[in-house]
Amino acid sequence: MDHKTLAKLITQIENNPELAPEIVGRFPEHQSKVIGFTGSPGVGKSSLIDRVIRWIRNKDLSVAVVAIDPSSPFSKGAFLGDRIRMRDHFVDEKVFIRSMASRGALGGLCDAVFDVVNLLEASGFDYVLVETVGVGQSEVEISNLADLTVLVLSPGLGDDVQMLKAGVMEIADLYVVNKSDLPESDTLYTQLLAFISLAGKSEEQLCKTSSHTLDGVQELVEKIEKLWQFFHDNGTLRHRRKKRTQHHAEHILRKMIQQVMYSIGDYQVEDPYEFVELALSKLCKIHSKNGQGGGI
Amino acid sequence: MRIFRILIAKPGLDGHDRGAKVVAHALRDAGFEVIYTGLRQTPEQIVRTALQEDVDLIGLSILSGAHLQLSKKVIDLMKKEGIEHIPVFVGGIIPPDDVPQLLQMGVKRVFGPGTPLSKIVEEVKSILQEGVASTGGS
Numbered sequence: 001m002d003h004k005t006l007a008k009l010i011t012q013i014e015n016n017p018e019l020a021p022e023i024v025g026r027f028p029e030h031q032s033k034v035i036g037f038t039g040s041p042g043v044g045k046s047s048l049i050d051r052v053i054r055w056i057r058n059k060d061l062s063v064a065v066v067a068i069d070p071s072s073p074f075s076k077g078a079f080l081g082d083r084i085r086m087r088d089h090f091v092d093e094k095v096f097i098r099s100m101a102s103r104g105a106l107g108g109l110c111d112a113v114f115d116v117v118n119l120l121e122a123s124g125f126d127y128v129l130v131e132t133v134g135v136g137q138s139e140v141e142i143s144n145l146a147d148l149t150v151l152v153l154s155p156g157l158g159d160d161v162q163m164l165k166a167g168v169m170e171i172a173d174l175y176v177v178n179k180s181d182l183p184e185s186d187t188l189y190t191q192l193l194a195f196i197s198l199a200g201k202s203e204e205q206l207c208k209t210s211s212h213t214l215d216g217v218q219e220l221v222e223k224i225e226k227l228w229q230f231f232h233d234n235g236t237l238r239h240r241r242k243k244r245t246q247h248h249a250e251h252i253l254r255k256m257i258q259q260v261m262y263s264i265g266d267y268q269v270e271d272p273y274e275f276v277e278l279a280l281s282k283l284c285k286i287h288s289k290n291g292q293g294g295g296i
Numbered sequence: 297m298r299i300f301r302i303l304i305a306k307p308g309l310d311g312h313d314r315g316a317k318v319v320a321h322a323l324r325d326a327g328f329e330v331i332y333t334g335l336r337q338t339p340e341q342i343v344r345t346a347l348q349e350d351v352d353l354i355g356l357s358i359l360s361g362a363h364l365q366l367s368k369k370v371i372d373l374m375k376k377e378g379i380e381h382i383p384v385f386v387g388g389i390i391p392p393d394d395v396p397q398l399l400q401m402g403v404k405r406v407f408g409p410g411t412p413l414s415k416i417v418e419e420v421k422s423i424l425q426e427g428v429a430s431t432g433g434s
Contacts, residue, residue, distance in 0.1 A: 004347050
């Protein structure tokens with residue numbers, strides 16, 4: 001599919017999610033390798049993805065990137081600046097990059113991303129890379145979307161106590177110490193090694209990269225490929241895809257609830273339980289009116 | 297609800313993007329999703345970005361003096377890619393004498409130095425309204 005058509009379809013899905021099943025349904029089924037990249041703001045996710053794209057393109061494979069940045073809770077506007085790091089690929093016909101705003105979704109993703117990833121897969125890309133918003137400690141939604149999650153870390157973001165905390169440190173399949181050209185990265189790597197053994201994970205899941213010198217990027221891509229194949233062969237992938245479908249459904253439901261709450265309006269009901277009753281009855285009414293899968 | 301997406305791009309070789317960032321920030325605060333491409337973009341990169349991001353409006357920030365050549369190149373490439381319906385505005389150091397030429401090329405608005413941000417936001421809204429009116433919305 002040409003990029004212009006694809007871009008238009010993504011906009012349609014983003015603005016009218018109820019159209020998504022029909023739009024995605026137009027295309028034959030195709031499975032891409034869906035790889036998630038997450039990590040705190042400024043650890044170098046976008047730059048690392050740029051280097052990963054290079055390696056994927058060296059093998060003449062195609063790649064789509066979805067890069068998510070936060071929306072303002074006040075104005076609903078957003079500044080989407082992940083593309084800046086991927087400029088070398090703008091005119092490559094086999095690379096498609098799309099920036100998306102989180103539009104109020106929590107968890108590091110946006111609600112439309114499940115449908116958008118389905119569409120990108122169906123359009124035949126070999127790889128679909130998803131970059132989350134810069135996350136804190138508890139944004140773990142990416143692990144419900146991606147076949148495989150890469151957590152990008154960089155020196156200077158805290159000591160080894162941070163690694164013991166639950167949440168984002170637990171969900172990764174691969175841990176990357178980025179900015180390995182910085183001297184402090186050795187300490188981080190050692191801390192991570194200790195954490196990995198505590199968590200019962202394998203040293204194989206650890207990787208050191210520098211987007212600056214390109215050290216370790218090839219190793220990271222090889223690890224991604226190897227692990228994806230391993231997950232494919234041992235049934236993990238099938239299980240994760242089922243989990244993804246379930247979380248997709250959860251997102252759709254949550255969106256419907258939000259819209260009903262919004263339609264009821266602010267501060268109309270004094271009692272929260274009364275509010276819930278009202279919202280539920282509205283939801284049921286809308287559902288029976290539209291039949292299944294209808295929009296609001 | 298539809299949220300408009302705006303591309304703020306810096307074509308050419310000048311290395312000053314303070315203005316582009318200030319405008320991007322103001323548009324963000326006005327409720328738009330702003331995609332920023334960074335410095336030193338070729339017209340090809342800008343047009344491919346506009347196409348992939350399916351933006352509703354393109355803002356070019358040019359301080360190098362090459363605004364006539366660069367704007368023309370972007371607009372020509374947009375025609376080639378079939379996205380010439382996306383309105384374009386230009387900001388930067390633009391001598392008043394060059395404004396008519398830019399407008400004739402198809403540029404919708406030109407914002408010179410000292411244009412208040414509130415005016416840019418207002419004009420951006422009005423350009424987008426014109427677009428929605430002419431296509432009947434989508």
